[in-house]
Amino acid sequence: QVQLVESGGGLVQAGDSLRLSCAASGRTFIIYAMGWFRQGPGKEREFVGAISRSGETTYYADSVKGRFSISRDNAKNTVYLQMNSLKSEDTAVYHCAATQFDKFVLPNQPNRYLYWGQGTQVTVSS
Numbered sequence: 001q002v003q004l005v006e007s008g009g010g011l012v013q014a015g016d017s018l019r020l021s022c023a024a025s026g027r028t029f030i031i032y033a034m035g036w037f038r039q040g041p042g043k044e045r046e047f048v049g050a051i052s053r054s055g056e057t058t059y060y061a062d063s064v065k066g067r068f069s070i071s072r073d074n075a076k077n078t079v080y081l082q083m084n085s086l087k088s089e090d091t092a093v094y095h096c097a098a099t100q101f102d103k104f105v106l107p108n109q110p111n112r113y114l115y116w117g118q119g120t121q122v123t124v125s126s
Helices: none
Strands: 002-007 010-013 018-026 033-039 046-051 058-060 068-073 078-083 092-099 120-125
Touching: 002 092, 018 033, 018 092, 018 120, 033 068, 033 078, 046 068, 046 078, 046 092, 058 068, 078 092
Parallel strands: 010 120
Antiparallel strands: 002 018, 018 078, 033 046, 033 092, 046 058, 068 078, 092 120
């Protein structure tokens, strides 16, 4: 089992940048691909992006492509979500998640992820 704790959320203005972190503890971090999801008010949980176990491969939702980037530091058991050019529609609770269902592709469905963090709030004011 792995425990995930997100941090770095906050209140920012449209156009600003923010970096979220997700620290993992428990089982060996490198055996998991990692994903980021978000859930806005009154909305379903939405895939943001994912990163492979080695960090060599990333995959993003169209809504964030070119603005967000995911990286990981396996020595620190941490995955990051760099968010640039933030928009009001990016307002949501952001969750990181861990998966081992990544044999062929990085999954974008929440039910393919085994472990979840509690989330961190990001609010973008326009």
